[in-house]
Amino acid sequence: MNAKRLPEGGLIDRSKPLWFTWDGKDISGFAGDTLASALLAHGEGVLGRSFKYHRPRGIMSAGVEESGALVTVGEGNRTEPNVKATTQELYSGLVVSGQNAWPNVRFDVGAVNSLFNRFFAAGFYYKTFMGPPLRGRGNGTGVWMQFEKLIRKAAGMGRASREADPDTYEHGHLFCDVLVVGSGPAGLSAARTAAGAGLDVVLVEQDFELGGDWLNHGDKSSREKRLGLLAEVEKAGVRTMTRTTVFGLYDCGTAGLYERVADHVSRPESSHPRHRFWTLRARHTIVATGALERMFAFGNNDRPGVMNVNAGRAYLNRYGVLPGEKIVVATNNDSAYLAAVELSRAGAEVSILETRTTISSQLMRQAGKAEVSLSTRSAPMNVRGSRAVTGLDLAVTAHSGWVAKGSEPCDLLLVSGGWSPVVHLLSHRGVKPVWNPAQACFLPGETSEAIQMAGSAAGIWNTRDCLVSGHAAGARAAKALGCDLPQVEAPVAGGWKSAIEPVYEISVPTGKQKCFVDPQHDVTADDIRLAHREGFVSVEHLKRYTTLGMATDGGKVGNVIGLALMADALGKEIPEVGTTTFRPPYTPVSLGALRGRNVDEHFRPLRRTPMHNWNLEHGATMTMAGLWHRPWYFARSGEGLSEAYVRETETTRASVGLCDVTSLGKIAIQGPDATEFLNRIYTNPFAKLPIGKARYGIMLRDDGLVMDDGTTWRLSETDYFMTTTTAHAAKVMAWLEELLQTRWQDLKVAVTSVSEQWAGSAVAGPRSRDVLAACVEDPSVMENEVFPFMGVIESVLQGGVPCRIARISFSGEMAFEVYVPSDYGPAMMDMLWEQARSAGGCLYGLEALGAMRIEKGHVTGAELDGRVSIDDAGLGKMASPNKSFIGSVLRKRPELLREDRPCLVGIKPRDPGETFNAGSILCEKDKVSGMGEGWITAVTHSPALGHWIGLGFIRGGHEGWTGKTLVAADPVRKGNIDVEVISPHMYDPDGERMHG
Amino acid sequence: MIRIDCPYCGERDHAEFSYGGDATVEYPALDAPAEEWHDAVFLRENVRGVQRETWHHVNGCRMWLIVERDTVTHEIHSVQPAHGGMARSLNAHRGPEKPE
């Protein structure tokens, strides 16, 4: 290929040279260039290597359909593999390297694959690499996995960085009346019309320039028309977005947009993201996405120096590059002629190979005038040269197909096998494209949604009709949205003087060369025929067996040819083989854009209690509890987790401990029917809960298994304060709302989440009452007689802070939960801590909380895992036999009542010095295998008992196992430990301490 | 994105809502026979086409809504508050339909 930059012409800015490197070589281009046009101007031919055979590949197009010039851009943690050189804007400092090759794309050792390519037909790997079947010696997957290692290394195209991406990304949201996709003549025209009617229009263009196909036109009048329409569009108030792709259409007028904010500069500005992902909601969508030019299959049609005709035209007219000296244009339709003429006028020697017998006299005249030679009934059958085109072997039509006839030297072959309208976005909506034999392409199908196709995306081939088509779509959109606008009839598909001739492959009987259908994945015409031979005849089978259309261009070029060849093999028409279903995204979208700012520590929101900083200031080490950070333990100097929680437990049991419990769910339940409501959702009776009392309650799901537990405090006749577990706070709230709004609409109850409104602390231990008494304004409210176990008061802390206190205990000690309005959380902690510290108390975290609850046999999410019945948890007494409640019927299903169900038990080691792990399986001593007898849910060192203890479940409950030695089997960690099963109430079983 | 026209908040992304389930399921009395509860809790019509279903505007007004939606096309035909009384007062507030 002897391409060269022309001294003038094109849309590039020759006054702004840009320097970049290609495989370490410094090269220059101009502002307005793509990487492809700059490399082409510099005469670089081999830019990539193919997937399977490692064949040399060059530029094949000038757009998103590029299948050959795939390169790696950037270095280090900004490495981006598989970039299409044809869409990469040039900038100074751009670093580009070849990929999928060693040592480089110009000389690639991997090309040795080509020598064996006769064995590497489609699907060959399904037939081998399994290992010798001899007497089962090759059984298993070992042999395959050895081969697989080699295959994986060879596959995979570019290499991505292993380092974290340093750039930032953003999400945005847009709303508009009309979304117009594509800024070619049809799109611009549609946008102008719709905006002119007063509608809010967003026009989205994937390129960095507006104009679509107009950008590839060389004549002055096209340029003027483009600029004129652009001015009108701007004046009409259209919001235009360039470097932005509408990558998919989703439900209800939603579109996904992918904006490359900073891919045309070496680094995003510090205030800019690299990419943005926009979710756009439009009331009407006009798809004017144009059409893509196809090739046809013939021998070695993948060589560097073979591209589509429109690319040749784009490089000439837009980028000022004459892409070859001796150019052959092969075509089966009218669209190639203008390019041939323009290239000839620009100084190339151009000849046309026309598959058709006759063409319009106008085209013949044009060609002749521009000294373009024309051979009809002719086509290339093979490309000569391996790393660059040196010439062609030609074929002519005979009565029964193609026969070889002569050759022709050339350095560039441009091919037009017809055009495929870009129907992808409509295909995303589940609308099947319809084959149009006259235009030899798929046209968009009918849709009932507010989506219109316009311009060449609707199969309209000339600019004038595209303008009308866009205008008609704009007017129709306006009318649909209530604007009174005169309607125009949209032109029908077509627009060429002479009909296209459907040609998909130039095959001569003796041809042995590889004829590529989908070059990136090395899918050849023979592969299609092999798929046919083996019965993979539907389009879905064909693409999966041969990988047709699965490459990074998404089958934009190859799919139709593949279908046509299969139809030919079957002796059927193309629609009978099937239509191709395009899946989003239209072009690949960076995962960075899609994830936006939700990365690293911001992957999910972090919930902090109002006392978060207070806890940290007082030495808390935090742990995760769902989305919350909660204190895990408060280490004093020299302490680790184990020392700290044991001390916290001991201190709390000896004097007093404070623990932030704000993350519990809190729900206000109010109304005249609140009591009845609670009585239906809890298993235990709530009808007679006195004002000023709290009750521990369990709620079941509809299926009778435990959903959640917590306490509910009665504040007045009609006002309750419910707490839920931290984990199920949101779920319980939604559940209560569902019950009231759907099932029990007659109940007069309002539920309000007040989780954010109240900050809470547990005050636990024998000195807890003293601590609180010193904090409330009126200490008499704390006296035992007026504030018994399960009592509730509303009172005031010193300084006038309103509070709610309940005497409830999770630790087993005398304990209280005290809540204040959230903003007072830290002040409350200051007050409580001052008293607690002077009482010799401590702050405690989740680990100590866990230790104390295990000692008491209180259950949490580790036990109530969604598979447990209230009886399993040892709380069967809490299921009232005298009332109906949610789950009361289905909890009595036979399997749930079996005596041998696993029930909650305590566990201790046989040897008091031993430890054991949660997650161990409880097995009988002589049978440490199989499904076991039970499992361990939680363990702790019990300072009170002086050894490790645990909770768990075992078949039938603890009575049947008393005194027996069991094995806590933990093969993945600790091995086997001898344990005994005991009652789960391991500390103060009669509850004297909490009642005291 | 499915767009749901919440009667209280206006048209919003479905991501603001959480899907409940088949709104035609009638939950029996709390003491109804186990078979009725079994059928209500475990069996589903699983409509392919237009179905009445519940959605919770969980990141909005927190109302449970009854939505008529095509489960094949995701097209929405109607949205009403699930609570009959709420629906009536909303419709009263909107005023009577104008005669044709």
Added chain:
Amino acid sequence: MTRFSAWSVFKAGLSGQKNWDRQWRDPEPRPEYDVVIVGAGLHGLATAYYLGKNHGAKNIAVLEKGWLGGGNAGRNTTIIRSNYMMPGNRQFYEHSLKLWENLSHDLNYNVMFSQRAHVSLFHSPAARDAAARRYNLMRLTGSDGEFWDLARLKKEIPHLNYNHARFPIIGAAVQPRAGNARHDAVAWGYARGADRQGVDIIQNCEVTGMEREGGKVVSLQTSRGSIGVKKVGLAVAGNSSRLWQMAGLGRLPIETHLLQAFVSEPIKPMLDQVVVYGVGGAHFYISQSDKGGMVFGGDLDWYKSYAQRGNLPLVQDVSECTTAILPCLSRVRLLRHWAGLMDMSMDGSPFICKTPLGNLYLNAGWNYGGFKATPASGWYFADLIANDRPDPTIGHFDLNRFSRGANIDERGAGPDPKLHG
């Protein structure tokens, strides 16, 4: 039919690939079959294969409304594992994994099962202990499973997000025998294998009605005419409820949801294992295909649907999950995303069972775990159809388990189909 081997591939290379036959026939339906399986997906094809192979059944047809393997067979993330712990599931999925390990040889079709290890990350001591219960049970029942501490994990997969994760990684539960297979090859391998047993695989044949007589199905109306049947097995993910209603049997404990799957552009090998995690309301799985694409997915779209296309919120969510764990992937591009229909059951576990009709059998409710189940599903469904009684392993895979209270709820999510998976 040509036996596949390195030798046959070599010969084909020399003969211009001309020696290959059709991998399965394209027969016309006969007027009557002993057994008709409805649905030529993975499970239906596997069932037909094992009916022939294990039970010597003859005169079998598999009816498919579209193309074989055209549904979820080609829409999954190809993960194979047996890390199930509930009684029944444990044994079933272990049997499946064992069948997978020799499936290529059994079928004489390279399904490319690569035992590259399934690495389930955990982020809290509680999650670690919950995983321990599962993996301990696996070990005690003869399967494999191990724990990797952070040091080992960093050595095996150095580029996970160890430094800035919202939920710090503290270790992983690993099943080394788990991995990926080539999903299409499984469908084709079973189809070719079944065809070799004489099974008629009839594509483009939609069942439109069922004729019942005396508590039995006597014939199926299809788009290619009426077909008489002695026994019928349904294996139609995404259409189970419709077929069930066609049989006049009312409602199933199933709701159909859509699940999206994602693949990136191909890149050179960067991830050797299957990595999964679930934390903070996220649920995510990723592996790299032999072609180099990162294949990944997450949760359902959260609403019931029969549309085979998903929406953007999940695309965004899954991308967040990807880069949360592999921050280097944010410069890699999403190539395609698509969706399949999942028949979600009320407890997240499947049905392989008899039905109220004497000769009708049901295989359904695979949630989004159907791919790995393929061999065992076919194996036990064939056994059920051939012997008219369930093997004890699938004793609780019946429709009455909810009445009995024998739910098999691996996630403990309760009777809400969208919460299982």
